[in-house]
Every structure is written in structure tokens, then in C-alpha cells.
Amino acid sequence: MKKSINPSLVVAIIFVAAALLIGPLLPLLRLVCWITAIIFIWRYLKKASFMQNFLKKWNSPKAIILLVAFTGLLSSANAQSNFEYVHTDSKGTSRLRPNLFYEISPLGVKGYSYVEFYMDGENYFGQNYLTKEIKGIFGVQVETYFANFFTDYAGIGPIITFPTKDSTTVLTFSFMPLFIDLNGNYLTNYMLVEFVFFKEFKIPLLGTWRINSFGQLNLAAEGGPAWQYGEVYLEKPIGTHLYLGAGADLFCNTEWYPDPNWGLKIGYSF
DSSP, X not given: OOOOOOHHHHHHXXXXXXXXXXXXXXXXXXXXXXXXXXXXXXXXXXXXXXXXXXXXXXXXXXXXXXXXXXXXXXXXXXXXXXXXXXXXXXXXXXXXXXXXXEEEGGGTEXXXXXXXXXXXXXXXXXXXXXXXXXXXXXXXXXXXXXXXXXXXXXXXXXXXXXXXXXXXXXXXXXXXXXXXXTTXXXXXXXXXXXXXXXXXXXXXXXXXXXXEEEEEEETTOTTSOEEEEEEEEEEEEETTTEEEEEEEEEEOOSSSSOEEEEEEEEEEEO
């Protein structure tokens, strides 16, 4: 029997094509096309095993967290996004990851959100970062975490964004001393020191390259300070939108230093 094409997938492809063809001339219309495409992609993926597990775990508090984090989609037509596939040594950590960078204009809050769908077909993990500048290089950051394999939680703390000459370099340090779960319980085993480092540079004859990295150290881990998680990848843009990368996921360890899991990535920036 001939297998029919899912109509939701057809509609999603049409709106993805429309978003790519519209380009930067009509950013608001382009944003509407992407939102519509995402809705129909969601409908298409609902039957997949990892999405079924996702929906089983879905509840009202998670919906509220995501709604707050993605308000930037509706408040700014200048949201930037990319979509990555990261292939690692372990099938359980190979993943698809959409990334969204946005600004909630009325509040002057910058946001970054992502969700990782792991290739084991079972698990997902996501984070939202909302940052508000207070004065100069000093600000406050709120982080929310959601996943199907541990308790959802949120943290808050100060952040320092070091001044740079241009947007080709980003360096931030944050200290997150307070974490609570969705029931309002204080998590005594989480107190994170975090960094983000991004650098774009040019090599003669080889063009533009990027270092993209971040890391977390848990000061309140059982047994003393221990590395929590991080990533470091060397990326090479190919044309305007496509990029390739090689590096490592820096997994948690019982010591202060990470345990690297080597990986390759391919991404597309919208």
C-alpha cells in the first residue's frame, strides 16, 4: 500500500520555504511564517516517541515557564535563531537543538532559549536564560531548566558582561547562588559559577572561524566543588547560513575539571 504524505509536514515545508524566500525585507511576516511552520512541525512530530514522552511530562508550570521565555518571539521581529545537529561519541547525547536569541523589548530583557531532543528517542532537555542589565557591566540573570529525566528548577543571580570592542567577542561570568524547584523548595546542592565565551576571528587564506563555549561549576555539589556541564566548539561558517563545528561536550565530574565527550556539529542560522 502506498504511504501518504502527512499534510502537516507539507504545510510546514511550505511555510519554511516562504520564510526563507521572504528574507529580511519583511521581518514580521517572516516571523509569522516561522511560527506557523513550527506549529505544523509540532503536529507532525507529536507521534514520535520522544514527543509522546515530552507530552506525558507536560504540565501547567512547564507551559508557564516556556510561555514567559518565548514571549520574545512576539515582542521582537529581530529574534535570531539557528538549528543544530550535534553528533557525539555517545548515541545518548547526540541531539537536535534549536537555539533562539531574542529581546523582550518593553522590559529591556535579553533572552536565550533552547531545547535538545536526544537521538535515543526518549529524552529531552532545555534551558531559558533571561538577562536584565542593571548598571554598566552588571546585571541579573534568571535561568530555568526543564527535562524529562530530573526535576525542573530555576535559579537567579548576578551576571557580569565584560565590555568588548565589537560583537565578535562575548565574555560573561555569572554567579547563581539560589535555585528552587517548581514546588518552591530550595535546592541546597546547586550553587553555580558560569561563564560564556564567544570569539569570531579570521585566519589568512582560511576565512572566518568561531570559538563557541560555556561552562558551569557547582560550588555546592556533594563532596565539594565539581564541574557541572559545558561545551567548547570550534566552528567554521560555510557561506551565509551554514556552519560546521568540532569540539567537545564537557560533562560533569566528581572533580572540578570536566570529562570531555568529543563531538561534531552542523548548524544553520536563520
